[in-house]
Amino acid sequence: MKKLLGAVALSAIASAGLAADIITYDTDQSFDDVIFGLENAILDEGLVVDHISHTGEMLERTRxxxxxxxxxxxxxxxYSFCSAKISREVMEADPMNVVFCPYDIFVMVRPDTPDVTTIGFRTYPEGAMKKVEAMLDGIARSAIGLD
Incomplete structure (x- = not known):
C-alpha cells in the first residue's frame, strides 16, 4: 500500500516570488515510483506527454x-501535456486561455528532504480553467495512489 507523509500533505502555497499558487502532495514514495505513476495516470486519461523537462538535471549540470x-x-x-477536449472547452469559454496550454505537473525531491517526493501543479483562475485544475489534481492524486 502506498503511504503518504502525514495523511495528505495538500497545500496551496502562496509565496513571495511565485507568480501563481501551487497545489502539492508529498509522499514517501521514490521519485521513480511517482514518475511511473504520473506517466500511467496521464496515459490513463487518454493523454500524451508532449515534453519532459529534466529541470533538476539542467540546474545541477549548469550550477x-x-x-x-x-x-x-x-x-x-x-511533465507537459494537453487535453484536446478540455482545452477546447476552456478556450471556447475564453480564447485567451490559450496562454495556459500545455499543462504541467512537476515531481521533485529536495536535498533537505530526500525521503519526500513532491508532486504538484499550478492553480488556475476561477471559471473555465478550474476544469484543467481538476484534471491535473486527479492525475497527480492518481500518480501517488490517492484516487
Missing part, C-alpha cells in the same frame, strides 16, 4: 557554470 554551489534538487522533472 558551477553560473557560479553557484547550491544544490536545489536531488531530482526534478516537469
Amino acid at each position: 558551477a557554470d553560473v557560479g553557484s554551489d547550491v544544490v536545489l534538487f536531488e531530482q526534478a522533472d516537469i
Whole structure:
C-alpha cells in the first residue's frame, strides 16, 4: 500500500516570488515510483506527454557554470501535456486561455528532504480553467495512489 507523509500533505502555497499558487502532495514514495505513476495516470486519461523537462538535471549540470554551489534538487522533472477536449472547452469559454496550454505537473525531491517526493501543479483562475485544475489534481492524486 502506498503511504503518504502525514495523511495528505495538500497545500496551496502562496509565496513571495511565485507568480501563481501551487497545489502539492508529498509522499514517501521514490521519485521513480511517482514518475511511473504520473506517466500511467496521464496515459490513463487518454493523454500524451508532449515534453519532459529534466529541470533538476539542467540546474545541477549548469550550477558551477553560473557560479553557484547550491544544490536545489536531488531530482526534478516537469511533465507537459494537453487535453484536446478540455482545452477546447476552456478556450471556447475564453480564447485567451490559450496562454495556459500545455499543462504541467512537476515531481521533485529536495536535498533537505530526500525521503519526500513532491508532486504538484499550478492553480488556475476561477471559471473555465478550474476544469484543467481538476484534471491535473486527479492525475497527480492518481500518480501517488490517492484516487
